[in-house]
Amino acid sequence: MSEPKARILVVDDERALCAGIQEALQREGHQVDAANDGASALRLLTQKAYNLVVTDIRMPELDGMQLLKAARARGRDTQFILMTAFGRVETAVEAMRAGAYDYLTKPVDLKRLRAVVAKALELQTVVAENSELRQRLQRAEPGLLLGESEPMRKVVAMAEEVAQSDVTVLIEGESGTGKELVARLIHTRSARAKKPFIFVNCAALTESLVEAELFGHAKGSFTGAVADKLGRFHLADGGTLFLDEIGDLGAKGQGDLLRVLEDGAFRMVGGTELQRVNVRVITATNKRLQEAVAAGKFREDLFYRLQIVPITVPPLRERAEDIPLLIDAFLEHFVQKHKRRRRRLSTEAVQVCRRFPWPGNVRQLRNVIERLVVTSPNAVVGVEELPDFLVAHDRSTNFFTVRVGMTLAEAEKLLIRQTLSQLTSNREEAAQALGISRRTLQYKLKQYGLLE
Numbered sequence: 394m395s396e397p398k399a400r401i402l403v404v405d406d407e408r409a410l411c412a413g414i415q416e417a418l419q420r421e422g423h424q425v426d427a428a429n430d431g432a433s434a435l436r437l438l439t440q441k442a443y444n445l446v447v448t449d450i451r452m453p454e455l456d457g458m459q460l461l462k463a464a465r466a467r468g469r470d471t472q473f474i475l476m477t478a479f480g481r482v483e484t485a486v487e488a489m490r491a492g493a494y495d496y497l498t499k500p501v502d503l504k505r506l507r508a509v510v511a512k513a514l515e516l517q518t519v520v521a522e523n524s525e526l527r528q529r530l531q532r533a534e535p536g537l538l539l540g541e542s543e544p545m546r547k548v549v550a551m552a553e554e555v556a557q558s559d560v561t562v563l564i565e566g567e568s569g570t571g572k573e574l575v576a577r578l579i580h581t582r583s584a585r586a587k588k589p590f591i592f593v594n595c596a597a598l599t600e601s602l603v604e605a606e607l608f609g610h611a612k613g614s615f616t617g618a619v620a621d622k623l624g625r626f627h628l629a630d631g632g633t634l635f636l637d638e639i640g641d642l643g644a645k646g647q648g649d650l651l652r653v654l655e656d657g658a659f660r661m662v663g664g665t666e667l668q669r670v671n672v673r674v675i676t677a678t679n680k681r682l683q684e685a686v687a688a689g690k691f692r693e694d695l696f697y698r699l700q701i702v703p704i705t706v707p708p709l710r711e712r713a714e715d716i717p718l719l720i721d722a723f724l725e726h727f728v729q730k731h732k733r734r735r736r737r738l739s740t741e742a743v744q745v746c747r748r749f750p751w752p753g754n755v756r757q758l759r760n761v762i763e764r765l766v767v768t769s770p771n772a773v774v775g776v777e778e779l780p781d782f783l784v785a786h787d788r789s790t791n792f793f794t795v796r797v798g799m800t801l802a803e804a805e806k807l808l809i810r811q812t813l814s815q816l817t818s819n820r821e822e823a824a825q826a827l828g829i830s831r832r833t834l835q836y837k838l839k840q841y842g843l844l845e
């Protein structure tokens with residue numbers, strides 16, 4: 394895939410050099426304007442949006458540094474490459490601190506210029522995408538459930554629909570798939586959004602504690618209970634109570650919960666008065682609750698009461714197309730949290746992540762990205778910086794056998810077929826991975842009878 398062509402502004406008071414660079418970059422297919430002094434450059438910068446500015450640092454009146462600062466003050470994401478006379482590197486370092494992408498020393502080596510420009514433009518695209526993503530994230534509520542794959546769209550549509558009523562929802566899915574986020578989404582889209590969302594992890598409660606935790610205990614119910622202590626049902630009044638890992642609730646807790654769901658009322662531990670609250674209950678489990686029912690570990694009547702509407706959140710490996718989006722969102726989040734430099738994963742590193750089966754689902758991916766943000770100093774994180782388990786898995790799965798004695802055509806056909814089936818079904822991406830043009834790939838697919 395060819396690099397998207399960019400709008401570039403070249404600024405230098407040495408006219409010949411300026412024209413030389415303009416021409417070299419135009420030859421790369423970019424749209425290039427030139428200015429021979431800082432003031433006209435600034436005028437152009439305010440009139441047009443540029444992806445990149447390549448400017449001399451030292452110019453009479455308005456210099457390259459001032460130009461950079463003026464562009465930043467206008468809040469533009471334009472990248473800057475500064476050119477400095479040999480031996481004046483300190484100024485260049487200062488420029489980098491002010492936010493320039495890189496610097497070149499004069500006389501300018503055109504080959505290096507082209508390489509630096511390509512890298513800066515690559516980053517520029519990412520920055521632009523990220524700032525769009527940032528805006529999207531800011532518009533949305535915190536803890537937004539991200540995902541544009543078909544299965545996730547269905548989950549979100551279902552959550553939005555059940556938000557319109559108070560029906561009990563059971564969210565099923567492996568650990569780390571985002572069940573809590575789904576529960577929060579239902580709450581925030583419901584008429585209860587301004588009331589509390591109360592979370593209880595049933596796996597963390599012992600059998601003896603669960604009752605007091607959920608229903609509270611009355612004054613004097615046991616030694617030390619000097620006042621009424623409200624339980625989670627009270628705290629969630631008017632809002633939503635989210636019971637996570639419901640499969641771990643013991644027999645007594647199951648009985649209590651069924652009663653409150655059926656009668657809408659309960660008694661505090663040691664209390665006599667019937668308490669009435671208005672609570673919407675959402676539960677979640679990472680176990681197959683139906684199997685727990687079959688094994689006699691979970692009450693069948695409660696199971697049917699809870700799963701009036703079941704929502705299943707698919708594991709991440711079944712929606713790998715969401716992985717690039719999640720990576721970008723987590724990078725953005727952790728770069729801000731840890732105050733690090735913006736960065737992205739190389740295309741190959743993203744592909745490795747897409748191929749991994751992620752047993753810990755989105756939580757595991759999120760942890761990997763946080764670790765990369767903290768440990769990698771690079772703007773583009775490559776495969777070699779990914780955790781070993783990812784790379785090792787990738788190595789062990791992405792091989793096929795080429796037999797000695799096979800013709801080149803047979804080997805080529807096999808490689809094309811494996812690339813399309815294991816790496817990506819997108820022809821553009823496959824052609825890129827194979828290092829050939831899309832047209833050539835199309836031709837070979839026809840030649841080898843691989844077109845379906």
Ligand SMILES: Nc1ncnc2c1ncn2[C@@H]1O[C@H](COP(=O)(O)OP(=O)(O)OP(=O)(O)O)[C@@H](O)[C@H]1O
Nearest residue numbers: 537538539540568569570571572573574679755756
């Ligand atoms: N679709 C998603 N978009 C953005 N972040 C997500 C998504 N899914 C999960 N996460 C993040 O992954 C982590 C785990 O999500 P969550 O706690 O909702 O999973 P869970 O299914 O409830 O896990 P468990 O069964 O272990 O309780 C959280 O940090 C959450 O913000």
